[in-house]
Amino acid sequence: MPTHWRYTMKKIDTPIYALEADAALLHVKSSPEGLSSQEATLRLERDGPNRLSEPPKESALKRFVYQFHNVLIYVLLGAALLTAVLEHWIDTGVIIGVVLVNAIIGFVQEGKAEKALEGLRQMLASKATVLRDGAWSEIDAALLVEGDVVRLRSGDRVSADMRLLEVTGLRIEEAALTGESVPVFKETKPVREEAGVGDRSCMAHSSTLVVAGRGVGVITATGPRSEIGRIGTMMLEVETLQTPLTLQMEAFGKILSLAIIGIAVCFGLLGWWLHGYGLEEIFLAAIGFAVATIPEGLPAIMTITLALGVERMARRNAITRKLTAVETLGSVSVICSDKTGTLTCNEMTVRHVVTPKGMYGVSGTGYAPVGEVQFEGEAVVLEDHPVLGHFARAMALCNDADIVQKEEKWELVGEPTEGALRAFGMKLGVTPKAKRLGVIPFESENKFMATLVEGEKREIFLKGAPDRLLERAAFQWGASGLEPLDKAFWEGQIEALSFQGLRVLAACAKEAAADQEILGMEDVQEGMVFLGLAGIVDPPRPEAIEAIKACHSAGIRVVMITGDHGGTAMAIAREMGITSERVITGEEIEKADEVSLREKVLTCNVFARTSPEHKLRLVKAFQAGGAVVAMTGDGVNDAPALKRADVGIAMGIKGTEATKEAAKIVLADDNFSSIAAAVKEGRTIYDNLKKAIVFILPTNGAEGLVILTAVLFGLALPLTPLQILWVNMVTAVTLALALSFEPSEPDIMRRPPRKSGERILDGVLVWRIGFVSVLIGGATMGVFFYEIHEGVGLEVARTIAVNTLVFGEIFYLFNARFLRTSSLRKEKLFSNPVAWVCVGILLVLQLVFVYMPFMQFLFASSALAWKHWFISLGIGMVIFGIVEAEKALMRRLYM
Template identity: 55%
Template sequence: MSSPAHSTDVSEVFHELDSRPEGLSREAASSALERYGPNALPQTREETSLQRLLRQFRDPMIYVLIGAAVTTALLGHVVDTIVIAAVVIINALVGFLQEGKAANALAAIRDMLSPSSEVRRDGTWVTLESEELVPGDVVKLRAGDKVPADLRLFETTSLRIEESALTGESVPADKDTGPAAEDADLGDRSSMAFSGTSVAAGSGLGVVTATGSDTQIGHITTMLGEVERVETPLTRSMTRFSSILAVGAVLLAVLMVIVSVVIYDTGWGDVLMSAIGFAVAAIPEGLPAVMAITLALGVQKMADRNAITRRLASVETLGSVTTICTDKTGTLTRNEMTVRAIHTREHTYEVTGTGYSPDGEILLADAPVNLAEHPDLARIAEVALYANDASVEKRDGEWRLTGEPTDGGICTFALKAGLAKRERRIAAVPFDSEHKYMATLDQMPEGPTVHLKGAPDRLLERCDRQSAPGQGTEPLDKAYWEEYIESLGARGMRVLAAAWREGSASTGLATTDVDAGGFVFLGLYGIIDPPRDEVPEAVSTVQEAGIRVRMITGDHASTASAIAKEIGLRGARAITGAELQAATDSELQAIVRDHDVYARTSPEHKLRLVRALQANGEVVAMTGDGVNDAPALKQADVGVAMGDKGTEATKDAADVVLADDNFATIAAAVKMGRTIYDNLRKAIVFMLPTNGAQGLVIFVAMLVGMTLPITALQVLWVNLITAITLSLALSFEPAEPGIMKRRPRDPSDAILDSEAVLRIIFVSALIGGATIAVFQYLQMNGSSLEVSRTIAVNTLVVGQIFYLFTARFARVSALRKELFTTNPVSWMCVGIMLVLQIAFCYLPFMQAAFDTTGVGWFGWAVPVVVGLVVFGAVEADKLVRRQLN
């Protein structure tokens, strides 16, 4: 079409589509179907299980181990090959099973489309598959229907459409047939019905203006297809880390081969096995498994806090976020309309309590009021109760609404005032989007009464008097009420008005009776979707952690600003969708640095905002519940979907799903993410000295031409049992004190800082040097090679156990009661490792497999002494660092 359908007159829309209100002919529809294609969204290819499994092997460290396995197989060392291959396969299976099924958001969006529609063809109403719809078709809408395509409405009767999944609006949108402004935001296009939304009330007719991928929901699927998954900070760090380790191990192994062959004229078979032993020693092959298990434990702990994680790495990424972009409705707020203020000519009352529970009070100057002493309040509460088709009742321990959210809010207010509804209705004029009011004729004790509630401007037009202070009435002061309407609106409230007049049971009630006027204006209801009780504290906690919270909503700017101020967001002025639309990408990057509240946004705006933040170097978590949020959730570093009120499309595009739709759960998940990162870092700083010590032992032995103190197979044994016991123990460490007081880590930083690298080098040299010294001492004193190597392995293992005790506390001293009380799993893991090591030394089949032998008390006493030295040296190092700091 030459101009947007929502801003074009209906007759012109029909002309441009070559259609008419009687619908298309079958021939014209068939021709259009060939031109436009079926009314269906594009399919997408899913990742297969095989592709997901093969992806687990894409790691430089795994490449080195695969190369080692192939080499040992060619050399005929079957046991070595089997052990190395087992380590590689186990790591891959852990990642494969934990990662789960790949996301398929487009399939979930396709499920939102209506399967069939009532369409006028050749002047006759027929039911067709929605895929057969074409632009120009005339479609009938009724309450409960799903809108099958984008429609330009040309006939409406009290039509209201639930568009929250597409626009973020908290209440159904009123629809009419008049053209909207050409630059109207999506939520303000009252002349349109959009594909995938639901008819909440009323009926209407519309002409199809767009089908399939040309619809608003189709644009979202297109954006989803264009958005690629963002690498997490952990993934980037671990990729760099793995590459450096793998390249370093290979280069040093090549150097060892050259030295051994050129200087010592060692045979190629022995040289290659020694080089493989070094590569296996230097590579922490247990690290991928430890990382997967640590993340899996985090997933389980987060699930206990109502945060279900779909991608493992997203757990840690939550701990790295610098910005949380959050939806308003249902996440920061309760998604339950609540009366907060009542204004009559006599007083302004505040109403406490939230949601649809009648627990709460009506206050005047902070004191509860008695309804009998305030007839002005009693009369406006009466209108709230009787001019109302909603009801609230307690079911399964919770107060639940039946009816419209706004009606539910004012009905709850009437219950808080102490009124109880009795069936006295004689007649009613239901709410209609054209006249924007509801009226009832009720038999009251004083006689038949017409109760009227609705949009303030419509009620002011029908009133000539107002309730006066005290008793009686006075002439209507329209300017007075307009001032208060504006005042409540500035507080982000939705404003409804109440009026009444005497009625007649004999004449009934019709729209013409209401429009005749003669009403007495009673006052105003200020209604808002209030913040959840726990949200202000959660926002404060997140901000103290150095994370900015940004609200992005489809609601109006005044409402967004009011909620932002109430929950403590910084810079509460709302930037509108129109401002975002007019900004270039570079201008948008400047806008997001200074503003935290965005209103009347479209899916494109949300996606651009996330990309602008990422371009500024931010790590972004994005929350949402509607289909309109799905592209931005997929683009974000962590997409967080609402599990209770969110759409399936949003959940499938997200990385984390909140079972309770609560922002406070995000704050808890951020703390868990930081804890997991700390524990992963501790595991790496703990594991690498094992590999460093083993690598150092083999490297030094080959350079100086001495017998290897430990074999390649023994190296694999130490790495394997350390990974499944001691390293795993660090996954259970609790959060460090003050974890939510520190700034987010820079995602570009390496996973190991200079302090960690120095610690690794220091401990590697200490344990490796002690192992070589023990082996040489035993050899010089006549011990057999098997005894010397067995005690050397024991030295490595026990040295690691004592290092674990001090590594659990990165900076503070380990000589504290928490060493024994805060992580009982660590002691269980030490016990398991000692049992495995005893089996390694004394069980015959283990002795045969690993060339070990039984040793006496000396074979354990020496390793314990070495362990105590390691513990004392690291504690001394920490003490010096604390003193320097």
């Protein structure tokens, strides 16, 4: 057995990125000549194709059936079954119709099932250049296996995870996978075992993009075993939590259903014991009570309110994929945000330039040549700063990128860092044209690029890592011309820029011989003139800074979780107003157990060099502490955490398809400030849902009280079950719907987030529901028995009772629009015009109910004289006044 094979066997537990290249080949049982076709076929049969598994799909039928999964709906279906057994077919049909309307509304609004894994699969390469049987050939990437030797070139999408064996200026864009804001320079040297995905410089990962150079690597993992495959597996395993509203409504529905069923059974038995009701009468009375007290319109109004919120958020560039996510935003207490492309522009920008004269500030963001260069607070006139102009010229001529304007947008063609340097020169008006005679391309071993150009004279320019250029420089520009290099000065400036989280590049130049035609390494070894430094950063979005302030005012904690380096993360965090005692890295997260991690997240707001697993663990740690978490991101590495978060928010422009499909909300403008607007919308929706509940339940309470009183005293029912259903539905889809259009309360973004376990109704609102139920129910019974006493027929008396109930609800709507404050102010009375439109629609429906023959047949209603309408109107006005007096009393007692 060869020595290096024995070495590999000893190191079998060592990660492949920590092995030397030859040991890595042996580890996957391959060689520099690749595999034979026969061996590749055997491995393909063993490991399966290089693709991700199909995502589980939910059928439309299953999603429709799920709309009936509500305890209140179960009680209604039970009532429909009993009426069918008793052959009361009209009652059965109306109840079933109400249930189906609710289900259809929910089904249409919920939309399509998630396609997270489909989005991941679309990112995989379709073709690969592989070495088999000693020859290079292009094959379907799905046929790649572990041990295949694959070639990479600029523009290729990496087809599988691979250990690099050869590299020549290889740079790979890994932002979607790691959060790294600039392409990563690759090399073949192994890295330490503890290195995270973003630090594995000898690896190329599936789905990432080669932006420059070339390389050869051996496949180490395919399909579900690759890094992107692991993310797909994580997404399948991630548990999606129920939203706070869903949990509250489920608990509320269970308590209400148990109470309704218990009371219905008790008073049915009382009717049998006190008044000798037969079995059918007992069942009909119990069904009447159940139908009366169940807020069957509530699921529909909840769905419609959320759907209206979705529409309003879409106008603010927030596309909602899950209805309940709209409301959940209103209870968010922690926003975990990715840095690159979310809080930042994902467009590199020169922020500072240092020349021997001093430091310059550069304004503007991204690749648009908009902004100015300032020195000591004043805009630079280039004639007064010749060295700055020479520096900008060097950076422009030692550069392979270009910036082009398409319509009103400036776009980069090339590498982001070089694009930033191009934009900087254009801000100064420096766009030099010169013939390039020679070039030394960037190599990871050298960490610089050099060009030989011919303009007015022949010059050599050098651009790259400052330490490498300082080694080759002997001079710098001073006030009186060339002077010896002050190395200590430049090292201090490099340290100062790096401390700010900036990526630092340097530029050098020297004059070439007039007849020089070729550029070699010996030409840049010494004697260069050091021109200056550029500090480059992916800058924060200005609007995101304001959005973070708004979130802080609303009591929401903003946390940065990024795959980028700690220094860069902390610098951006400080600039954005995210305060943190320190940065916690992925290594620390890896070592921490669940308990200690929960303690760490209490004080730290910046997490760097994080992997998808780390982001997922952090979201879980926040949730374990009782937080309602929103997670934003744009890369594949964010997808599992987005799915686990209470609200996952993806970037719509620069976000990957996998990220969008894992999220509940997609920002169409990639603007963090849209989140603050969405939080406000979510809080408004919750307020309006609470108003709808406080409005709807007294209707049911009043109806239940009417039925209960009639049964207990052996009286004729003032309302039939079908008339009750009519009132419930028409008031829900008109009056309750009007509450969905209520504007935001003035203090809505100055309140702290509501607690996830907070009851949807507090003691004051529970009291009001009971108080108004007695008020409206008592008025309805009073009118009914008064009219019976006056000698009108049963159908007429019941129709008047229905009208009284409806008018009581109309006036109570204006009470419910403001739960705490008075409604007796003109600006409040007309602040929601939809409410008045809905009142008009309801009055038309009541006219149809009272006077149309087919409605009289279905609901046993009867035509009324005009005086009966004025009785109901007067009672409604009295109810409004009494409730306003009660609100004033409660304000005095509890506020």
